[in-house]
Amino acid sequence: MFEVRTDLAVEENERIQKQNASMRGISVDEEKTENGNIRVTTVRIETENAVRMMGKPKGTYITLESPELAEETDDYHRMISEKLAELLRRLIPEEKKERSILVAGLGNRSVTPDALGPRVADQLCITRHILKEYGSFAYGSDDIRSVSAIVPGVMAQTGMETREILSGIVRQVKPDYLIVIDALAARSLKRLCRTIQLSDTGISPGSGVGNHRHSITEKTLGIPVIAVGIPTVVEAATIVQDFMSEYLKDMPAEEYRPRLLSPQLNQMFVTSKDIDAQIRQLSYTVSEGINRAFCRIPRP
Numbered sequence: 001m002f003e004v005r006t007d008l009a010v011e012e013n014e015r016i017q018k019q020n021a022s023m024r025g026i027s028v029d030e031e032k033t034e035n036g037n038i039r040v041t042t043v044r045i046e047t048e049n050a051v052r053m054m055g056k057p058k059g060t061y062i063t064l065e066s067p068e069l070a071e072e073t074d075d076y077h078r079m080i081s082e083k084l085a086e087l088l089r090r091l092i093p094e095e096k097k098e099r100s101i102l103v104a105g106l107g108n109r110s111v112t113p114d115a116l117g118p119r120v121a122d123q124l125c126i127t128r129h130i131l132k133e134y135g136s137f138a139y140g141s142d143d144i145r146s147v148s149a150i151v152p153g154v155m156a157q158t159g160m161e162t163r164e165i166l167s168g169i170v171r172q173v174k175p176d177y178l179i180v181i182d183a184l185a186a187r188s189l190k191r192l193c194r195t196i197q198l199s200d201t202g203i204s205p206g207s208g209v210g211n212h213r214h215s216i217t218e219k220t221l222g223i224p225v226i227a228v229g230i231p232t233v234v235e236a237a238t239i240v241q242d243f244m245s246e247y248l249k250d251m252p253a254e255e256y257r258p259r260l261l262s263p264q265l266n267q268m269f270v271t272s273k274d275i276d277a278q279i280r281q282l283s284y285t286v287s288e289g290i291n292r293a294f295c296r297i298p299r300p
Helices: 009-018 048-054 074-091 116-122 129-133 162-173 236-247 253-260 263-267 277-293
Strands: 026-032 039-045 061-065 102-105 145-152 179-188 193-197 225-235
Touching: 009 026, 009 039, 009 193, 026 048, 039 048, 048 193, 048 225, 061 074, 074 193, 074 225, 074 277, 102 116, 102 162, 116 179, 116 225, 116 277, 129 145, 145 162, 225 236, 225 277
Parallel strands: 102 145, 102 179, 179 225
Antiparallel strands: 026 039, 039 061, 061 193, 193 225
């Protein structure tokens, strides 16, 4: 069986539209920035039927897309960070000033396409220890949230499920929200390193590459979980499938798939040749978005 893997709700929605399937229980809103370079698509999954169709839990999925996200332009990435901060504040409303945020950078620091989470955590404005010791006077502003961070590693490094590690930290630290940062898998090459997805449904680490681990959600941890991810890999079989569907239009897919799609392709994932530079740039962009959302230190 050939199964296309994607972590992006917007791509699952496109698949359903392509099949002309019923869209009841799924609402989609789109908005663009004034210059039109940034598109924000909000997909809401509202019913159990929609859950089955999309293969994703109920909740809100916000996708920020821009073809220039992969470019090394500081001014443009600053604009992306500001938009990301706005979207984060949309998912985490200003309901109480003293709320605290725990950020978990998921992934393997030693594997470049999977290093997004740890790299983001490295660049965060960490405030919890300062606020506990000196209060908001240390920053000269009341608009500072308590932010702490952890890089739990992967099971091969620790012997523990990521959820087990985070569960213990949440019980001890008692944050109001958990933000998890992770690399994702995309269906389309055009979205590779050009898309940021936010959701309020939590995350299943490794699901996009078929390496399912225990879910990290509000149900399992007891606090709201916001997931932020960027697709850094595409399954090799998907690229071959797209090529064949384009050039073998007259042949039914059931005929060419068994002959041309090797089972080994389902174990191979493709990333861009400059992924090291992409991760360096994108991790800074995401960390700046989080910093702008919760650590707005006034300039002298």
